[in-house]
Amino acid sequence: TQLLEQSPQFLSIQEGENLTVYCNSSSVFSSLQWYRQEPGEGPVLLVTVVTGGEVKKLKRLTFQFGDARKDSSLHITAAQPGDTGLYLCAGPPMEYGNKLVFGAGTILRVKS
Amino acid sequence: NAGVTQTPKFRVLKTGQSMTLLCAQDMNHEYMYWYRQDPGMGLRLIHYSVGEGTTAKGEVPDGYNVSRLKKQNFLLGLESAAPSQTSVYFCASSRLGSFQPQHFGDGTRLSIL
Numbered sequence: 001t002q003l004l005e006q007s008p009q010f011l012s013i014q015e016g017e018n019l020t021v022y023c024n025s026s027s028v029f030s031s032l033q034w035y036r037q038e039p040g041e042g043p044v045l046l047v048t049v050v051t052g053g054e055v056k057k058l059k060r061l062t063f064q065f066g067d068a069r070k071d072s073s074l075h076i077t078a079a080q081p082g083d084t085g086l087y088l089c090a091g092p093p094m095e096y097g098n099k100l101v102f103g104a105g106t107i108l109r110v111k112s
Numbered sequence: 113n114a115g116v117t118q119t120p121k122f123r124v125l126k127t128g129q130s131m132t133l134l135c136a137q138d139m140n141h142e143y144m145y146w147y148r149q150d151p152g153m154g155l156r157l158i159h160y161s162v163g164e165g166t167t168a169k170g171e172v173p174d175g176y177n178v179s180r181l182k183k184q185n186f187l188l189g190l191e192s193a194a195p196s197q198t199s200v201y202f203c204a205s206s207r208l209g210s211f212q213p214q215h216f217g218d219g220t221r222l223s224i225l
Contacts, residue, residue: 104152104153
């Protein structure tokens, strides 16, 4: 059982559609990070959310950290083929210090 | 601006062989990490280091050893490779402090036959 559960595991949508990816845990996290990974490359940080209830926007991407700091979501508006990739949430549980645990990831495919 | 560089990019080993994966970072980061990435399981921490000369075990350390003799380099060793160690290995580095992002290399794809 993963400490961070991501859903859905796979998402295939048409260009222009909206989507939401979820990252849930029973543990409290001091922060949560979202990374995007393309084939053959390492993950690249998109955003870090720190405060419970925090909302951050990055162009068409909106990230939210749950009030209890146990969950987060990533919403993409009007998805484009360039958004295709693996989206990973990660964070340090309160008892882990600075070590990150990662969710299994959501594979997003946006078709033109 | 190289960031985090991993070598080699691909390798095929036979069961029982040994090898060392190399990771170098040019960002003067204190922390360095080794992960393995397997389908459906995300990234799992193997070992990490909080500074030159120090290492610690992560979530899945068995069968691996590491060394950090220089601040910029972090080596991952497999003493006797097993098929279960077939995976993609990622090295990452980060600054000291909370909420710091990790910077990843492009990975080493390792197959054990």
